[in-house]
Amino acid sequence: MACDEFDLITRYFDRCRKNHQGVKLGIGDDCALLTVPEKQWLAISTDTLVSGAHFLPNINAADLAYKALAVNVSDLAAMGAEPAWLSLALTLPEVNEAWLKTFSDSLFEQLDYYHIQLIGGDTTRGALSLTLTIHGRLPAGKALTRAGASVGDRIYVSGTLGDSAAGLALLQNRWPVDQRPIDDDADRELLIQRHLRPQPRVYLGLLLRNVASAAIDISDGLIADLQHILKASNCGARIELDKLPYSETLKKCASAEQARHWALNGGEDYELCFTVPEINCGSLEASLNQAAVAYTCIGQLISPDEDIRFFTAGKFIQPLLQPFKHFTVTKVDDE
Amino acid sequence: MACDEFDLITRYFDRCRKNHQGVKLGIGDDCALLTVPEKQWLAISTDTLVSGAHFLPNINAADLAYKALAVNVSDLAAMGAEPAWLSLALTLPEVNEAWLKTFSDSLFEQLDYYHIQLIGGDTTRGALSLTLTIHGRLPAGKALTRAGASVGDRIYVSGTLGDSAAGLALLQNRWPVDQRPIDDDADRELLIQRHLRPQPRVYLGLLLRNVASAAIDISDGLIADLQHILKASNCGARIELDKLPYSETLKKCASAEQARHWALNGGEDYELCFTVPEINCGSLEASLNQAAVAYTCIGQLISPDEDIRFFTAGKFIQPLLQPFKHFTVTKVDDE
Numbered sequence: 001m002a003c004d005e006f007d008l009i010t011r012y013f014d015r016c017r018k019n020h021q022g023v024k025l026g027i028g029d030d031c032a033l034l035t036v037p038e039k040q041w042l043a044i045s046t047d048t049l050v051s052g053a054h055f056l057p058n059i060n061a062a063d064l065a066y067k068a069l070a071v072n073v074s075d076l077a078a079m080g081a082e083p084a085w086l087s088l089a090l091t092l093p094e095v096n097e098a099w100l101k102t103f104s105d106s107l108f109e110q111l112d113y114y115h116i117q118l119i120g121g122d123t124t125r126g127a128l129s130l131t132l133t134i135h136g137r138l139p140a141g142k143a144l145t146r147a148g149a150s151v152g153d154r155i156y157v158s159g160t161l162g163d164s165a166a167g168l169a170l171l172q173n174r175w176p177v178d179q180r181p182i183d184d185d186a187d188r189e190l191l192i193q194r195h196l197r198p199q200p201r202v203y204l205g206l207l208l209r210n211v212a213s214a215a216i217d218i219s220d221g222l223i224a225d226l227q228h229i230l231k232a233s234n235c236g237a238r239i240e241l242d243k244l245p246y247s248e249t250l251k252k253c254a255s256a257e258q259a260r261h262w263a264l265n266g267g268e269d270y271e272l273c274f275t276v277p278e279i280n281c282g283s284l285e286a287s288l289n290q291a292a293v294a295y296t297c298i299g300q301l302i303s304p305d306e307d308i309r310f311f312t313a314g315k316f317i318q319p320l321l322q323p324f325k326h327f328t329v330t331k332v333d334d335e
Numbered sequence: 336m337a338c339d340e341f342d343l344i345t346r347y348f349d350r351c352r353k354n355h356q357g358v359k360l361g362i363g364d365d366c367a368l369l370t371v372p373e374k375q376w377l378a379i380s381t382d383t384l385v386s387g388a389h390f391l392p393n394i395n396a397a398d399l400a401y402k403a404l405a406v407n408v409s410d411l412a413a414m415g416a417e418p419a420w421l422s423l424a425l426t427l428p429e430v431n432e433a434w435l436k437t438f439s440d441s442l443f444e445q446l447d448y449y450h451i452q453l454i455g456g457d458t459t460r461g462a463l464s465l466t467l468t469i470h471g472r473l474p475a476g477k478a479l480t481r482a483g484a485s486v487g488d489r490i491y492v493s494g495t496l497g498d499s500a501a502g503l504a505l506l507q508n509r510w511p512v513d514q515r516p517i518d519d520d521a522d523r524e525l526l527i528q529r530h531l532r533p534q535p536r537v538y539l540g541l542l543l544r545n546v547a548s549a550a551i552d553i554s555d556g557l558i559a560d561l562q563h564i565l566k567a568s569n570c571g572a573r574i575e576l577d578k579l580p581y582s583e584t585l586k587k588c589a590s591a592e593q594a595r596h597w598a599l600n601g602g603e604d605y606e607l608c609f610t611v612p613e614i615n616c617g618s619l620e621a622s623l624n625q626a627a628v629a630y631t632c633i634g635q636l637i638s639p640d641e642d643i644r645f646f647t648a649g650k651f652i653q654p655l656l657q658p659f660k661h662f663t664v665t666k667v668d669d670e
Binding site: 024025028029030031032033034035036038041042043044045046047048049050051052053054075076078079081085087088089091119120121122124125126127129131133135136140143145146147215216217232 | 369381410420455461551
C-alpha cells in the first residue's frame with residue numbers, strides 16, 4: 001500500500017488533535033513517544049483477528065472495529081489495568097473508503113469511550129486481518145495476574161456465561177437441532193449482540209485490584225481459561241454447576257444442558273473469572289458496588305491434585321468438555 | 336489455532352528465563368507488565384509484513400525473522416531510541432515445526448544481539464504475515480523527530496544507498512536488461528544480502544541524539560523519506576547527486592544512472608537520513624567516531640518553496656522520480 005498508506009492513515013485514523021494520557025508524540029513519525037507516571041506499571045497485550053478464524057467474513061466494519069478493540073481491552077481488564085494507548089495494524093484486501101469510514105468511526109467511538117489514544121500502527125494490503133497492541137497502566141505491584149490464587153480462594157465470574165456462543169450459533173445458522181427454534185426476534189438479537197458486542201469489564205478489573213488474588217478474561221470458555229489460573233497458581237477447582245450464571249434469555253431459549261455446555265466451553269463471553277481469598281469475601285460487595293455488573297461465586301480452589309471437579313446438587317459429575325476453538329475457516333465456509 | 340497456540344508459544348517463543356530491562360512479567364499472562372525508568376520516554380513502532388507484499392513468498396524463515404525485526408528496530412534507530420521489548424503477532428497458514436524452529440532461532444539470535452525481550456504477542460492461523468510492535472527507551476526530550484530540522488541544516492545519509500533495490504532485482508530475476516549481467520557470485524551475494532539482511536543503525540541513532548536536528552530511516556527510498564522530514568520541518572532540500580554514497584559493488588555492477596535511480600527511489604536500505612545544524616557539523620566526526628558506519632553529507636535544507644532540487648556538477652537537473660512501492664503481489668507472482 002506504501003504510497004496511499006499515508007493518505008489513508010491521515011484521513012481516517014489521524015483524528016486526534018490533542019495528545020492525552022502521557023502521549024508526547026502520536027501518529028506521524030517513526031515512533032510514537034510516551035511517558036509513564038512514576039510508580040505506575042505498563043500493561044501490554046497483543047491480539048490478532050483473522051477473517052474466517054476470529055470473525056465471520058461478512059461481519060460489518062462497525063462490529064469488527066468494536067469487537068477487535070473489546071477483545072484487546074478485555075486483556076487489560078483481566079489485569080486490572082486502565083486503558084491508555086493503542087497501536088493498530090490493519091491489513092486490507094482493497095481500499096474501500098466506505099468500509100474505512102464505518103470502521104474508523106466505530107473504532108474512535110470506542111476509543112473515546114475508554115479514553116484511549118491511537119498512537120500508531122501500519123496499513124498493508126493482504127487478506128483482511130487486524131493486530132491490536134493495547135497499552136494500559138496500573139499502580140506498581142497491583143496487577144491481577146493468573147498466578148496469585150491460593151487453595152481455599154473463592155472462584156467468581158462476572159455477568160452471565162454462554163450467550164456469546166449461542167449468538168454465534170445463530171449467526172452461523174447452526175442452532176442445535178435438539179433445541180427449540182427461537183420465536184422472539186428480540187431474543188435472537190440479544191444473543192447475537194452478546195457475541196458481536198461483548199462488554200469488556202474494565203471498571204470491574206480496576207475495582208478488583210484490592211480484593212482479588214487472580215483474574216483472567218473468558219475468551220476460550222470458562223474451563224479453558226480457569227485452567228490457566230489453576231496452572232499458574234498451582235491449584236485445582238471445585239465448580240458448583242448449579243451456580244453458573246445465565247441470562248434470562250439463554251434460560252428461556254436453550255435447555256439447561258445446552259446452556260451449561262455453552263457456559264463451560266463456549267468462549268468469547270469476555271466476562272472476568274476471578275478468585276478472592278475468603279478473608280476478602282466479606283468486603284467484596286462493598287468493593288464492587290460501583291461496578292454495575294453482577295458477579296457470582298461458582299466454586300472454590302482446591303488441591304492441585306484434583307484438577308477441576310464439577311458438582312451438581314452436591315454430587316460429583318463429569319460434564320462433556322470440548323475446548324473452544326473460536327470457529328475454524330472450514331466451519332465458516334460451510335455455512 | 337486456539338488450543339495448540341499455547342504449546343507453540345511455549346515451545347518456540349517462551350525462551351526467556353530471566354526478565355530484563357524493566358520487564359516485571361513477560362509472556363504467559365493476559366498482559367506483559369513493564370516499567371519505564373524516571374526521566375525516560377518510551378518509543379513505540381508497529382510494522383506489518385505481508386507475504387508477497389513485503390517479502391517474497393519463498394523467503395526462508397531465518398531471513399524473514401531477521402528482516403522483520405530489522406525493519407521494526409530501524410524505526411527506533413531513526414528516533415534515537417534504545418531497543419527494549421517486542422510484541423510479535425504471527426499468522427501462519429499451518430503449523431510447521433521446522434519452519435518455527437528456524438524462524439524463532441533467527442529471531443532470538445537478533446533479540447539477544449539487541450538486548451530485546453519478547454514480551455508477548457499472538458499466534459493465529461491464516462495467510463502468512465507478521466506484525467511487530469517494538470518498544471524502546473530514550474532520555475526525556477531527546478528524540479530525533481522528523482520535525483526538528485531548519486533551513487540551512489546539512490543533510491546526511493549513513494552507509495551506502497541502492498544496494499537493497501539491486502539485491503531485490505537479482506532475487507526477482509529482473510536485473511535491468513540495459514545493465515551488464517553480474518559475473519561475480521560474490522557481488523550478487525553481497526547485493527542480495529543487503530536486501531535480505533539490512534543493518535538497522537541503532538547505535539548511530541543513539542549517537543545522533545546530541546547533534547542531529549531530525550532523522551528518518553530510509554525504507555521507501557531517499558526521496559520519499561526525505562520528503563517526510565521536509566513536510567514535518569517545513570523545509571525544502573538541495574541534493575548534490577554526485578555526493579550520493581554507493582557501495583563499491585554497486586558501482587562495479589550498475590551504471591551510474593541506474594545506481595542513482597536505486598539510491599533515490601529504491602527503498603529498503605534502512606540507512607538513516609538525518610539533518611545537522613551547521614553549528615554541530617564541526618563536532619560531528621567526534622560525536623560519531625564510534626558509530627562504525629560511514630556517513631555522507633548529500634545536501635542542505637533550503638526554503639520550503641523549492642521542495643527538492645537536485646544538482647550534479649553544480650547544475651540543476653530533474654531526475655526521474657518513481658515512488659517506491661516495496662513490491663506488489665502482482666510483481667512477485669509474475670516471477
